[in-house]
Amino acid sequence: MSTVQTPVGSGEETQVTSPLRRVLGLVGNQQFILLLVLVAVMIYFDFHNSRFFSVSEFQNLIVDLSAAALVAVAELFVIVSGGIDLSVGSTIAVSGVVGAQAIVHLQSRHFGELPSLLVGTLVCAGVGALVGAVNAVLITKANLVPFVATLVTLSAGAGLALFFSQGAQIGYDPVAATWSSTGFWIFTWQALIVLVIVGVLGLVLHFTSYGRYNYAIGSNPFAARAAGINVNRHVASVYVMSGMLAGLTGMFFYIRIGGGAPQTGIGTELEAIAAVVIGGASLVGGVGLISGTVLGVAILTVVTDGLVFINVSTYWNQVVVAAFIAVAAILQTVSPGTRKR
């Protein structure tokens, strides 16, 4: 957020910057502010209840964080490309239910726990990709705006989850449920998978041509098309990926609950969008960093978990989250780096 007044001939960026300037630059850095907020919130909770900084609580945090991170990162890809995906929550529900049915079927035929879960994972990801493909067709072929297209699949997905499950939890899998807390130190195996996926997606978004096209399309789709980028194909792939990641999250919830329930994940899309906004991305597209979104998810998770931890009524949860979104959004509008087209 340094001042930009005389662009021509100011070669200072290539010069070695003084330590003081570097510190000031950090303070102006949105990511750094988010990190400060995260640490401050954690210290606040620990101050109220000294057991907040503990392995068991961090395990809980990591479990919740990894459940929310994939859809948030998927939402970031979609939002940077200039769209929005409202259907991720319903996709979690419907893929979890269908995946659970597949697992129940396999286990009734005496498949082992691990093979049936692996097949279940593929089914979940497949169902998610299918929802994403429907979004892609509605957006690129039927020319619906992403908000409306994904509103359609949000509703359809939630309804299908209820239909496929007849409103009840599918399967009872206590073995899988014990796996949700096993792993290495505070990292469950699920968290490690999420870490790898988010890491790879971060590299893709920031260092590859696919990521570059994502920003270009969100920034100016006409320019992207004129530059020879296949805009429709790219946009379609982003929604399919978003659906797949939501499907994978559906599997995570199956393992956590030990079954597939139709109300699981409903409403997650709003948390994901909130995390992306808090992370500094622009809802009109073209702007946003994966580190910001990860920090946004972390802040939201710590706040919601922490409020429970210090015995604040859960009814306050959403109000506090709302305050974080509002402050983040207002900070964005006043920061000088935001674009005006």
Added chain:
Amino acid sequence: MAPEKEPILELRNISKSYGSVRALSDVSFKAYAGEVIGLVGDNGAGKSSLIKTISGVHSPDAGEIFVDGVQRHWKSPHDSMAAGIETLYQDSGLAPDLTIGSNIFLGREVKRKGPLGRLGFLDQRTMERRALVELDKVGITVPPSKRTVSQLSGGQRQAVAIGRAVMWAKHVIILDEPTNHLGARQSQEVLKVIRAAREQGICVLFISHTLPHVLEVTDRIIVLRLGRVVRDSLTTEYTVESLLGTITGLNT
């Protein structure tokens, strides 16, 4: 400009209709390397249809296009780009949230060497460096890297957009109203870039309503009216009044 030279771009009897509306009738002209040609006409004269035909957005109903002596048929804008024709439309321009280097190389990214490059990883440093060098060649000085296009002034943005077209065009660049919405000084920056492109031996088709700019920078002016070429003469043979008269049809 020498007439015995082979034209870099030649249109022969191009016609195009939209339903019952005849947008272009028998449009023919030759354009040579290192020549700036003004393409002027009133609204509805066929300027847009003509540049869309040359750049491959749509194909003509009749007529032939030759680039560097070879007859061409475009299926998409991609084909014309591959043949060395770059078009800068009014509404396309640049992606404001990307850096200058990223914009210059948009759609033509430089990949890293080795296996990472095959996975699509970008060589951002090379792109930023080469962008500055290439822009400098056409007389555009821009701040070094890391800055997004949204942080540039309107004139600088347009200069970068034209610089991008010049850098990639082998033969022809088509500029649709490049000085629109720009102040006097910013327009001069753009005209400077057009002259630099001419120095590099590129043929520039300059479409504009701003007649003083057209008279200032072009070598030759083609006037379109109701889809036909009504005059094709050296710029020195026009005055503002005669040009205006030809466009409106008061004198022919």
